[in-house]
Structure formats: C-alpha cells, structure tokens
Amino acid sequence: MTLFWLSVGFGFVTASVLAIAAVGLSLQFGITNYINFAYGDFMALGAYFTYVFNAEFFHWNVWIATVCGSLLMGVLAVIINHLLFSRFARRFSKTFYVMIVTFGLSLIILNVVYSIWGPDVRAYAMPIERVVRIGPFLLTRDQLLVMAISVVVMVGVAVMLKTTRLGKSMRAMSDNTTLAMTSGIDTRRITTITWFLSGTLSGLAGAVLGISEGNITPAAGELFLFVIFAAVIVGGVGSIYGAMAGAVIIGMATEISAAFIDPAYKLDVAFVILILTLLFRPNGLFSRPKG
Amino acid sequence: MSAFWYYVFTLVFFLFDYFILAMGLNIQYGETGILNFAYIAFVAIGAYVTGAASLPNAAGTGQQYIMGWGLPFPFNLLLGGLVASAVAVLVAFIVLRRLRTDYLAMVLVSLSLVLYDVINNYVPLFNGADGLYNVPQPMAGIFHLTTNSFIPFFAVVTGLIALLMWFFMSRIMKSPLGRTFRAIRDDDGVAGALGKNPFGYKLTSMIIGAFYAGVGGGLIIQFGGSFNPTAWLPGETFVVFAVIIVGGVGNNVGMLVGALVVETLLIHLPAFLPEIPGHPGLIEYIDTMVVGALLMVMLWFRPQGVVPERVRKSAGMLADRARGRGRELTTATEGQGKSGE
Numbered sequence: 001m002t003l004f005w006l007s008v009g010f011g012f013v014t015a016s017v018l019a020i021a022a023v024g025l026s027l028q029f030g031i032t033n034y035i036n037f038a039y040g041d042f043m044a045l046g047a048y049f050t051y052v053f054n055a056e057f058f059h060w061n062v063w064i065a066t067v068c069g070s071l072l073m074g075v076l077a078v079i080i081n082h083l084l085f086s087r088f089a090r091r092f093s094k095t096f097y098v099m100i101v102t103f104g105l106s107l108i109i110l111n112v113v114y115s116i117w118g119p120d121v122r123a124y125a126m127p128i129e130r131v132v133r134i135g136p137f138l139l140t141r142d143q144l145l146v147m148a149i150s151v152v153v154m155v156g157v158a159v160m161l162k163t164t165r166l167g168k169s170m171r172a173m174s175d176n177t178t179l180a181m182t183s184g185i186d187t188r189r190i191t192t193i194t195w196f197l198s199g200t201l202s203g204l205a206g207a208v209l210g211i212s213e214g215n216i217t218p219a220a221g222e223l224f225l226f227v228i229f230a231a232v233i234v235g236g237v238g239s240i241y242g243a244m245a246g247a248v249i250i251g252m253a254t255e256i257s258a259a260f261i262d263p264a265y266k267l268d269v270a271f272v273i274l275i276l277t278l279l280f281r282p283n284g285l286f287s288r289p290k291g
Numbered sequence: 292m293s294a295f296w297y298y299v300f301t302l303v304f305f306l307f308d309y310f311i312l313a314m315g316l317n318i319q320y321g322e323t324g325i326l327n328f329a330y331i332a333f334v335a336i337g338a339y340v341t342g343a344a345s346l347p348n349a350a351g352t353g354q355q356y357i358m359g360w361g362l363p364f365p366f367n368l369l370l371g372g373l374v375a376s377a378v379a380v381l382v383a384f385i386v387l388r389r390l391r392t393d394y395l396a397m398v399l400v401s402l403s404l405v406l407y408d409v410i411n412n413y414v415p416l417f418n419g420a421d422g423l424y425n426v427p428q429p430m431a432g433i434f435h436l437t438t439n440s441f442i443p444f445f446a447v448v449t450g451l452i453a454l455l456m457w458f459f460m461s462r463i464m465k466s467p468l469g470r471t472f473r474a475i476r477d478d479d480g481v482a483g484a485l486g487k488n489p490f491g492y493k494l495t496s497m498i499i500g501a502f503y504a505g506v507g508g509g510l511i512i513q514f515g516g517s518f519n520p521t522a523w524l525p526g527e528t529f530v531v532f533a534v535i536i537v538g539g540v541g542n543n544v545g546m547l548v549g550a551l552v553v554e555t556l557l558i559h560l561p562a563f564l565p566e567i568p569g570h571p572g573l574i575e576y577i578d579t580m581v582v583g584a585l586l587m588v589m590l591w592f593r594p595q596g597v598v599p600e601r602v603r604k605s606a607g608m609l610a611d612r613a614r615g616r617g618r619e620l621t622t623a624t625e626g627q628g629k630s631g632e
C-alpha cells in the first residue's frame with residue numbers, strides 16, 4: 001500500500017508539470033488552430049536556458065533561473081512566430097503547411113540543443129533536499145513547490161481568461177477569429193501575446209520537468225510531447241479546462257500504473273487511455289461545440 | 292573495386308530505397324491527403340518482420356525474436372510489406388474514420404512513439420533496444436557473393452524492385468482508383484456526394500502506402516543486416532515528408548528527385564565527411580538542421596516541389612477548352628497562395 005501512495009504522490013507531481021505544459025499548448029492551439037510540433041523542443045530550450053542561468057554561467061538560485069529561462073523562451077516564441085509561423089499561416093490556408101514547418105523547426109531546435117549542450121544528461125545546481133512526509137505521501141520540498149507553481153499558474157490562467165479584457169479577447173478569438181476581428185479585437189496583438197504565454201509556459205514546464213526529474217536531456221521534451229498530446233486530446237483539443245483535467249487524468253494514470261506494471265510501459269498507459277477516449281468520446285471529455 | 296565505389300553503391304541503394312518509401316507516403320499524403328505522421332512506424336514493421344522471418348530459429352542466436360522461419364529472400368520482403376499493410380488496416384479503423392486533420396496528426400505521431408516505446412522495451416518481440424542483427428544476406432549463397440560484392444549487387448536488386456514498384460504505382464495513379472484518391476484529397480465531401488465512400492478509399496490508400504513502407508523497410512534490414520530502434524525515431528517520418536515535398540507532392544518522378552536531394556545528398560553523403568575535431572556528431576546535427584531549413588525554404592518559395600504535379604486533363608475538359616470554355620484546373624498546391632483568413 002505504501003508503494004501505491006508513493007505513486008499517487010508522484011502522480012500529483014507529474015500532473016502538475018503536465019498541466020502547465022498542456023495549458024500552454026492548448027492556449028496556442030485555440031488561437032492559431034494548428035498544432036505546434038516543436039512544443040517539446042520549446043520545453044527543452046526553456047530547460048537549457050534555465051540551466052545556463054543556474055549552473056553554466058550565472059549560478060543563480062534555480063527558481064530565479066527558472067523564471068528567467070521561461071520568460072526568455074516566451075520572447076523567443078514570439079520571435080519565432082513573427083519570423084516563421086505567422087507568415088506561413090497567412091500564406092497557406094491548409095494547416096498542413098504550418099504543421100510541417102513546426103515539425104521542421106522541431107528538428108532544427110533539437111539539433112541546435114545537441115550541438116550546443118551535447119547529448120549528455122545534465123542536472124541543475126540545487127541543494128539536496130530532505131524528504132518531507134505529508135500524510136501518506138513522501139515528497140521533496142522542490143516537488144511541493146512544483147505543485148504550488150502549477151496551481152498558481154492554473155488559477156492565474158483561469159482568472160485571466162474569465163475576468164480580464166485580454167482573456168475575453170482570447171476566448172472570442174478561439175471561438176471565431178473572423179468574428180473577433182470584426183468586433184474590433186486586435187487579433188495580431190492577441191496572437192503575439194498568446195505565443196508569449198505559450199512559450200513561457202513551455203519553458204516553465206521544461207525547467208520544472210528537469211527539476212522534478214532531477215536531470216535534463218535534449219530529447220526529454222520530445223518524449224514528453226506525446227504525453228501532453230494525450231492529456232490535451234483526452235481533455236478536448238482547444239479547451240483550457242479540458243487540458244487541465246486531461247493532465248490530471250494522464251499524470252495520475254501513468255504514475256499509479258507504474259506501481260503495478262513495469263514502469264517502462266508508463267507511456268503506453270497514456271496511449272491506451274488516449275485510444276479509449278478516441279473510440280468512445282472522440283472530441284475529448286470536456287469538448288465544446290466549435291463554430 | 293575501391294572503397295569509393297562501395298560508397299557510391301551505398302548511396303545508390305538509399306536513393307532507390309527512399310524512392311520506394313516516398314512513393315508509399317505520396318499515395319497516402321500526396322494522392323489521398325492522409326497526413327500519415329506515423330509513416331516510419333510502418334517502415335519499421337516491414338524491416339522487423341522481414342528480418343525476423345529470414346533469421347533462423349531464435350534459440351542459440353543470442354537474440355530474442357518472434358518467427359525465425361528462415362524464409363528466403365523475396366518472400367520475407369513480401370511478408371514484411373503485407374504485415375505493414377495489415378497494421379495499416381488496424382490503424383485506419385481506429386483513427387481514420389472520424390478524426391480531423393490536427394487530431395489525426397497528433398494521434399499518429401503518438402502512435403509512432405508508443406510503438407517505438409513498446410518495441411524498444413519488450414525484448415521478446417524484436418530483441419528490444421539492441422534490435423535485430425546478423426540477418427542473412429539475401430541470395431548471397433546462390434551468387435557466391437562476399438560481404439563486399441554484396442553491396443553493388445543488392446543496390447541493383449533494389450533498383451529493379453523500385454522500377455517494378457514505380458510501374459505499379461503509376462498504373463494505380465492513372466487508374467480510376469487514383470482519380471478517386473485525388474478527388475478525396477481535394478474535397479472528400481464532394482467525393483462522398485458523388486457516391487464514393489471516402490473512408491473505404493482512404494483505407495485502400497493506407498494499405499497500398501503501408502505495403503511500400505514495409506518493403507522499403509525490409510530492403511533496409513536486408514542491405515545492412517541489422518535494424519534497431521535508433522533507425523526509426525518518430526522524427527524520421529519528417530525526412531520522408533521532406534523527400535516528397537522537395538521532390539513535388541503527387542508526382543513519381545519528383546519522388547526520385549526528392550530522394551536524390553534529401554536522402555542521398557543531405558542525409559547519407561555527409562556521413563562520409565570527416566568529423567570536426569573535438570565536436571563528435573556535429574556534422575550530423577548540422578546536417579539535420581539543413582534538412583529542416585531546406586524544407587521551410589522549399590515550402591515558401593516552391594511549395595509545388597522541384598517537379599510539380601501534372602495538371603491532369605480529361606477528354607471533356609480538353610473539348611471544353613477547345614470550345615473556349617476552359618475550366619479552372621488546380622492541383623494540390625496550386626491555389627494555396629490565397630489567404631485562408
């Protein structure tokens with residue numbers, strides 16, 4: 001039984017990281033309507049930016065480095081969108097072209113990361129933590145902090161979408177871009193802000209994944225991308241709350257299953273849930289009608 | 292023969308092999324419009340099945356795999372292609388019936404990764420992360436080939452197989468079946484309204500394409516004698532997409548050009564360049580970046596590829612044109628220049 005509760009604890013941590021990543025991907029997909037296959041590599045870049053601030057050059061505290069690394073990734077995402085994605089999206093009406101461009105960018109970023117930092121496993125410079133016992137769970141202070149950050153991000157995104165003018169514009173755009181434009185919403189500005197948010201969240205997710213796993217590798221983001229896809233599809237593509245719920249379901253399911261089956265097959269559990277969702281509720285658990 | 296010629300024949304082999312792979316993806320994406328982002332998984336299935344079928348019984352080889360029937364050459368290759376097709380049927384029934392483009396892309400990428408994960412971890416299937424090795428060289432016994440003379444021999448065999456498959460593919464593309472595929476690609480609603488069942492045709496297209504993928508994969512394991520998971524990371528699908536986009540979607544000659552530019556010149560030729568001292572693997576990394584960049588540049592400046600799809604005209608259209616009532620003819624990439632807002 002101890003093992004079970006331990007994996008529930010890890011499930012919360014994985015779900016927290018996954019929720020940050022899934023919300024970032026979902027925000028961008030809702031606004032621009034194409035999947036960013038480079039998202040996993042955005043995560044890797046965010047993790048390595050954090051590594052630069054934390055261990056390689058500046059030796060800042062890992063959490064300050066995480067904030068800086070994420071914001072840097074956000075700025076980079078805006079630049080990439082401006083120079084690359086938005087141009088292809090305006091020129092070609094089929095989303096296939098932009099998807100292939102994001103796929104190509106993923107290849108480029110991955111190999112840039114390999115060229116600069118090499119294929120070795122790296123770790124952040126952070127003090128070794130004592131394990132804290134809370135009820136039946138055993139977690140480090142860093143893992144608790146990861147969960148806290150995730151909760152803050154989720155509440156923040158929800159409040160922003162519900163109450164602020166920006167959030168309302170974003171929801172309007174994700175429902176119907178043309179209608180939003182004719183209602184006087186500056187869609188380009190909203191798209192830019194969305195890319196900044198999506199990039200920042202991807203960087204944050206990458207760094208936090210590195211912190212909770214204890215290591216960073218160039219390909220970690222790409223492997224994680226599939227788990228994000230599973231969470232987003234299970235929750236319903238384009239729905240932010242669906243992404244949050246999907247992240248919890250997939251995160252908990254993969255970690256808890258590891259207590260019963262060989263942990264090497266963790267990913268496959270996520271895939272089985274994904275296929276079951278597609279067979280019985282193909283638009284996801286929390287989908288809404290899309291006009 | 293000097294070492295130089297062995298290099299050349301290795302490049303020739305990969306040229307023909309990727310020609311076959313590109314034709315398979317072209318019928319799925321270029322002709323029918325299915326975004327098969329799991330294509331490399333079908334290549335891998337073909338490779339593993341071809342290898343495992345031709346290997347002797349697993350006991351005593353130090354490897355673990357299923358089958359092990361010692362099947363002779365063309366039959367194991369056929370089996371590889373057929374098993375890939377069978378898997379395509381399964382995949383098509385799960386994902387092709389109701390998913391939209393972006394869902395389909397995400398699910399297929401996920402499928403490719405999960406299949407990778409399972410084969411990598413589950414050793415009894417195809418020897419796990421080590422992959423299959425010591426696969427017997429086909430026909431080496433009959434023609435008394437050595438390890439060296441096998442390379443040019445098999446490059447020629449692959450060329451003949453590619454020629455045969457090209458012949459069949461161009462027959463399919465010219466047939467009513469090919470026309471229906473293109474109708475579904477351009478608008479599956481219209482094709483459905485004309486009484487064609489889009490799912491049935493997409494399924495057919497998946498089966499044919501997967502067979503080509505399987506045969507292409509089978510040839511890879513027969514040529515090199517080994518195959519392991521590092522050869523088919525999900526990103527490899529992108530390389531095949533690069534081949535068909537650079538060459539020109541919807542055109543078989545374009546596939547050959549694409550295979551020459553992307554696979555032979557960009558992927559395999561730089562492998563013979565000397566390493567940059569102190570930076571192991573750097574050439575390979577830069578190489579992959581160039582492939583990604585080339586694809587973006589191609590999409591931007593010449594989305595129809597080096598050899599564009601021919602505009603196909605029916606007798607009726609030609610008659611209309613003669614009477615001065617020419618209808619607008621479009622191909623997959625023409626008419627994409629307009630804004631989609």
